Amino acid sequence: MNDEHFLFEVTSKSSECYARTGIFSTPHGKIETPIFMPVGTRASVKGLAPEEVAEAGAQIILANTYHCFLRPGADIVAQAGGLHKFMNWHGPILTDSGGFQVFSLENLRKLDDDGVSFKSHIDGKIFKFTPESNMEVQNKLGADIIMQLDICSPYGATREDVVAADARTVEWLKRCYAAHTNPKQALFPIVQGNFYKDLRLKSLENALPYAKHGIAVGGLAIGEPFTVLKEQLENLASHLPTDIPHYLMGAGTPDYILEGVENGIDMFDCVYQTRMARHGMAITDDGNINIRNKKYQTDFTPIQNDCQCYACRNYTKAYIRHLISVGEMFGARLLSVHNIHWTLNFVNNIRAAIREDRVIAVKREFYQRFYHDDLHK
RNA sequence: ACGGGUGUAGCCAAGUGGUAAGGCAAUGGAUUGUGGCUCCAUUAUGCGUGGGUUCGAUUCCCAUCUCCCGUC
Numbered sequence: 001m002n003d004e005h006f007l008f009e010v011t012s013k014s015s016e017c018y019a020r021t022g023i024f025s026t027p028h029g030k031i032e033t034p035i036f037m038p039v040g041t042r043a044s045v046k047g048l049a050p051e052e053v054a055e056a057g058a059q060i061i062l063a064n065t066y067h068c069f070l071r072p073g074a075d076i077v078a079q080a081g082g083l084h085k086f087m088n089w090h091g092p093i094l095t096d097s098g099g100f101q102v103f104s105l106e107n108l109r110k111l112d113d114d115g116v117s118f119k120s121h122i123d124g125k126i127f128k129f130t131p132e133s134n135m136e137v138q139n140k141l142g143a144d145i146i147m148q149l150d151i152c153s154p155y156g157a158t159r160e161d162v163v164a165a166d167a168r169t170v171e172w173l174k175r176c177y178a179a180h181t182n183p184k185q186a187l188f189p190i191v192q193g194n195f196y197k198d199l200r201l202k203s204l205e206n207a208l209p210y211a212k213h214g215i216a217v218g219g220l221a222i223g224e225p226f227t228v229l230k231e232q233l234e235n236l237a238s239h240l241p242t243d244i245p246h247y248l249m250g251a252g253t254p255d256y257i258l259e260g261v262e263n264g265i266d267m268f269d270c271v272y273q274t275r276m277a278r279h280g281m282a283i284t285d286d287g288n289i290n291i292r293n294k295k296y297q298t299d300f301t302p303i304q305n306d307c308q309c310y311a312c313r314n315y316t317k318a319y320i321r322h323l324i325s326v327g328e329m330f331g332a333r334l335l336s337v338h339n340i341h342w343t344l345n346f347v348n349n350i351r352a353a354i355r356e357d358r359v360i361a362v363k364r365e366f367y368q369r370f371y372h373d374d375l376h377k
Numbered sequence: 378a379c380g381g382g383u384g385u386a387g388c389c390a391a392g393u394g395g396u397a398a399g400g401c402a403a404u405g406g407a408u409u410g411u412g413g414c415u416c417c418a419u420u421a422u423g424c425g426u427g428g429g430u431u432c433g434a435u436u437c438c439c440a441u442c443u444c445c446c447g448u449c
Contacts, residue, residue: 041411062410100410108412121412147410190410221409250410271411278413294404325403332413 006186006213008245012355018237018264019359021351024214024245026092026144027184028084031059033245033266034350036252036343037094038273042067043077043087045340046274047333050089056309056337057344060091062269065138065147066098066129070120074140082142094269095143097134099150099190099218100250111151113168131175139182147216147249148176150190155224162194170206177210186213188247194219195228197235204239215240216247217265221256230259237263254283254346254370258363261350273343277335280324283342287370289317291335296321309341310334 007025014020024031038045038053041064045053053061063083068074080086083093101118102109108119115130129137131149138146149172151165173189180187189207193200207215217236220229233248240246245266251257252270260268273283280292284304289296291303302312303320311320311334323331353362 039411042413046411046413064410067411094410096410098410101412103410105412150410152410216410218410223409247410253409256409268409270409272409275408275411275413279408279415281408290406292404 005184008214008243010242012357014262014354014359015357016360017262018240019261019350019354020242020264020266021354022245022266024266026060026186028090028092028144029059031092031267032351034257034261034347034354035059035267036257036347037062037267037269038340039064039269039271040087040089041271042071043083045336046278047329047336048340050087052310052333052337053089053340054091056341057348058091058340059344060094060144061089062094062096063087063141063143064098064101065095065134065141066101066118068095068141069098069127069137070122074137078140078142082140084142092145093143094145095138095141095147096249097138097147097149098129099147099152102150103152103154103222106154111168113171115149115172116151131172132179135176135179135187139180139185143185145186145188145214146180147188148173148190148210150192150218152192152219152222153194155195155222157194159196159199162192162196162199165194166192166199166203166206170203173207173210188214188216190216190218190249191236192219195224195232197232200232200235201239204236208241211241211244214245214247214267216249218249220248221251221270226255226259229256233259233263233265240264252343254343254366257343257347257350258366261354261359262363268347273339274336277339278332280321280331280335281339282320282335283339285366285369291317291321291324291331293321303335303338304342307338307342307345309338311338311341 005027010020010022012021022033024033037060038058039062043063077083077086084090102116108121110117115128117128119126129149134149150169153162153165169192189210191204191207193203220232246264247267248260248265252268252272257268282289282291282303296317299317304312315334320331320334353359
């Protein structure tokens with residue numbers, strides 16, 4: 001299953017749930033799992049230099065094929081020597097295929113058996129991703145981990161629609177697998193099935209023969225209630241192959257990470273940290289705080305007292321509140337640094353908890369302190 | 378001093394003899410494989426001030442004050 005470029009070694013396992021720690025090797029370095037991956041859709045984690053992303057603790061980042069294909073274009077990235085050189089990030093990179101844009105840009109695309117046609121949100125130009133062309137584009141971008149072209153159905157989709165979408169997703173997987181030739185890129189299949197448990201298991205079963213280096217769970221964290229997500233993860237947990245990493249796509253708030261880890265998920269990504277930062281929200285051990293709130297106007301303490309991030313070591317809530325409220329971009333930068341650092345520190349703590357075999361207790365402690373409602377207890 | 382105009386929320390501003398639009402700001406909230414997009418909620422028992430007419434006045438009338446423009 002594993003080959004020289006993509007070894008995955010499980011280093012410890014929880015005795016009480018599916019949580020495990022591991023080390024995933026890629027051509028650009030090793031990743032300790034469970035891990036959170038900051039998102040840099042257009043070949044940049046918004047607002048931050050790669051050095052700052054690394055200093056915040058990031059081991060691997062994401063970029064997006066749809067967005068990088070539109071601008072600057074895959075050929076230009078290839079000419080630059082690939083994403084790593086182009087953006088000066090020398091650690092591992094994962095590119096999403098554009099499958100999520102099938103969902104998020106629903107009114108700008110058309111599906112057929114052969115692939116997905118998009119009408120560019122930038123200039124209206126029509127272009128098509130087939131599984132083959134998508135693999136070619138992702139090959140040119142040069143990420144360490146690439147995703148199959150898939151179809152993510154919305155929450156509330158009918159069973160009939162999901163069955164049809166899943167049939168395409170698995171056909172596209174086979175074609176991606178056949179078109180995927182670069183041994184320095186790991187291709188992850190994506191499990192869909194929407195919120196139908198039997199379809200989820202069917203989708204997983206269909207994907208397994210092509211899951212050589214890792215497998216992803218897609219189509220969750222798209223607006224469904226928290227308990228619904230939990231049920232889906234619990235449904236899948238015992239069926240995931242244990243010798244490869246499991247990636248829960250698009251999930252990355254603390255509660256989703258904890259539930260994911262408990263159910264055997266190893267990799268998470270989320271725009272939450274950086275998007276919230278731009279909107280003035282900071283994640284702390286005691287819950288999220290909206291830095292715009294008036295009560296921080298004269299609060300000259302860090303976002304979180306014991307946080308070791310660049311923002312907390314050097315700046316106060318009052319200052320960051322000022323920056324956010326007048327629209328200075330430095331405010332969004334500082335909050336992005338903090339939120340990314342906080343989340344990576346959070347997964348560090350989770351890894352330690354798994355090694356000590358007390359991840360469930362740590363989860364309870366966290367929920368108690370972080371949330372003020374009963375939903376997560 | 379005289380003539381004309383003006384005055385509605387922190388700012389800009391609509392409006393009507395029947396019980397105060399909208400925008401900005403402010404204050405809360407939302408945001409999960411990022412269209413740096415954005416969305417939602419709240420915010421004037423009161424329309425410069427004092428009288429009068431009227432069932433009812435922010436609106437009409439009188440007085441007064443403010444600021445602006447013009448003239449001497």
